[in-house]
Amino acid sequence: MNIHVDLxxxxxxxxxxxxxxxxxxxPDDVKVDPQNGEDWNATIRARAFQDPETGETLSPRExxxxxxxxxxxxxxxxxxxxxxxxxxxxxxxxxxxxxxxxDVPVGRKIxxxxx
Numbered sequence: 001m002n003i004h005v006d007l008x009x010x011x012x013x014x015x016x017x018x019x020x021x022x023x024x025x026x027p028d029d030v031k032v033d034p035q036n037g038e039d040w041n042a043t044i045r046a047r048a049f050q051d052p053e054t055g056e057t058l059s060p061r062e063x064x065x066x067x068x069x070x071x072x073x074x075x076x077x078x079x080x081x082x083x084x085x086x087x088x089x090x091x092x093x094x095x096x097x098x099x100x101x102x103d104v105p106v107g108r109k110i111x112x113x114x115x
């Protein structure tokens with residue numbers, strides 16, 4: 001099972017959602033795979049944040065899977081957002097789709113990790 005998070009831009013003018021990047025967990029970091037000319041590598045890899053539920057500081061290097069599982073809670077606004085962590089096979093941008101209609105559900109929380 002390959003899991004990842006998508007960074008998605010809402011393009012309201014053209015009524016679509018555009019894939020900006022895919023972010024995969026590695027054993028001790030994350031891999032940012034830019035899409036559509038967007039470069040999120042430095043932004044995501046340098047980002048640490050506090051888990052709203054536990055208060056724990058999450059960083060991509062210390063716990064990559066947990067970091068990605070919670071990223072949708074902090075990268076979440078009307079223009080850019082992170083999807084929930086999900087399997088490649090369940091990705092709304094599968095099969096090389098760089099964009100989907102804006103009314104296609106792109107889940108915020110898709111895969112639940114065991115505690």
